[in-house]
Amino acid sequence: MAEAAPPATTLAPQLPEDQSVPGRAVAGDPVPGPPPASEEAAAGALVHLPPEGALLAPSLCACCLEPGGESHRVEATGGPTLLIQYCPACHEHASAARTRWLAVSFASLLLGLATAASVVLAFGALEPWQQSLVAGGAALLPALALLGRGPRHPHTARGPAAWWRPQGSHGWSLVATHAGWARHVAEASGARWELLEKRAVRWPWPVLALATLVALGVPAARGLLGVDLRVLNHHEVSAVLIVDGRHSGEVHPSSAESPAAGLQLRLVAGRRHLQLMGKDGRVLADTTGSLQPGVDHLLAVSPEPVCFWIERTSYGRASTDRPTREPLLGPGPLWRLPGVVDSWFAPNPPSSDADSRSSGGLLLALRQGRCASEPAQALADPNP
Ligand SMILES: [Zn+2]
Ligand SMILES: [Zn+2]
Incomplete structure (x- = not known):
């Protein structure tokens, strides 16, 4: 980490003067759940996009807080866009994530289908729900193997270090794996933010959907x-x-x-x-x-x-x-x-x-x- 970060509770006075703008809140606002003691102990942070506002990212790497250099667009379907910076090393793992998940999805599908077929053919005596469970579980294995590995210091992410998450009915929050970087974003944008106690996991929805599909396909395979x-x-x-x-x-x-x-x-x-x-x-x-x-x-x-x-x-x-x-x-x-x-x-x-x-x-x-x-x-x- 490039600098020693002060505890979250001392942040309110450092915020820009426009903190009193209606609709904007400050970091001192009550947050749900007991917040971690410090940014070092936190496993990431959430920065809430102010209504009618936008977030500004620092020129530091979103993953390791080293000087940035590589621009990266954080987008969400139907949501906001934010241009962030990565250092070259982190830019590599952040942009490889998409390809990796595509590979994992294929592995999931193949493993799930192969398991479904062999379970139905070789273990016909198993109850249908047991067969579904085995096939769906097999489809999840590649994803679990990937999710189980945490980032290695100084990295705070194995894939992207920031992504959007829908919040409430219309709002959006930026999930950041580096709490110190999130503070920079919150300060620069005058946005409300909170520390995360647990490592934010970006659920591999396509893989989960594939696993469900495989599990649901087992009864069809039995019928066929x-x-x-x-x-x-x-x-x-x-x-x-x-x-x-x-x-x-x-x-x-x-x-x-x-x-x-x-x-x-x-x-x-x-x-x-x-x-x-x-x-x-x-x-x-x-x-x-x-x-x-x-x-x-x-x-x-x-x-x-x-x-x-x-x-x-x-x-x-x-x-x-x-x-x-x-x-x-x-x-x-x-x-x-x-x-x-x-x-x-x-x-x-x-x-x-x-x-x-x-x-x-x-x-x-x-x-x-x-x-x-x-x-x-x-x-x-x-x-x-
Ligand atoms: Zn970096
Ligand atoms: Zn990194």
Whole structure:
């Protein structure tokens, strides 16, 4: 600091003679909160812009109070403008701040989006609000790392040393990180000022907004990445479905084809560990598979072979086609179906009902039967 600054309370007599101008106040005015004992102890200061007035800045560096040299415009959207001075070293960190925050914002966005995607995909069992919290928190990390570092002596700021802050409905105050510099401004302008006890933090609003956006985007991502899973249990005991180690529902036994059979649930797409544990202690299924968004999946366990097939029924004025059938191949117990199922374990409505479906289209049914015989029988009699 270039000079020993007197305590704030001795300032009133040093103010210019126009201190009695209506609307202007002096430094001795009561300020909210207990003021710091001295400028040295203060972490900055607020200089209130007088109504109908303007502030004047000294030719000293706003950050370190060394002789200035580099002019810098302090602006606020829809607010006042003040030309201040920085020494060359401080001018560098003050003007680099914008670029740095831009970089931090990008880092926030990337980190937030990457975390949101991986949290939704890898930790689908977490509650949605927990996922939002994790993703939003990750987006804030780069900003917190930057905010956490304080300035190093003789600097009083890592970025700009002065900026405008709205005060009340129409007023503006200048936040200054150097209390001694703020006193110079207040004295030269005849403005009311107050010392700040805590280091003034210029909140990175764009980063906060980005983090909020990322957190709010998590439910949307869950919706986009949602997958329907139907679980069938043909054993004689009930079973518990465990997804990624988390209890996800009970699957009652069923045997015959029935639209109400089994358990239907919505999971988040991605690699999932699916386990079916029988109430008698047996492991009925233990499989890890990739659930793909946009299509339905079937998890089925049975003591004897069961066959599943997809029936496609086309509707529309010109359509007289019979349903086409396509068996589900592979050993199971987890199948990825070729689309979204309209009729689970039941035939599609007959094509003669097409009048009620003006737009026509194609419906998908998942059917179940004993292997070898049932599909053939169903082919012979599609609508028993
Ligand atoms: Zn400086
Ligand atoms: Zn500096």
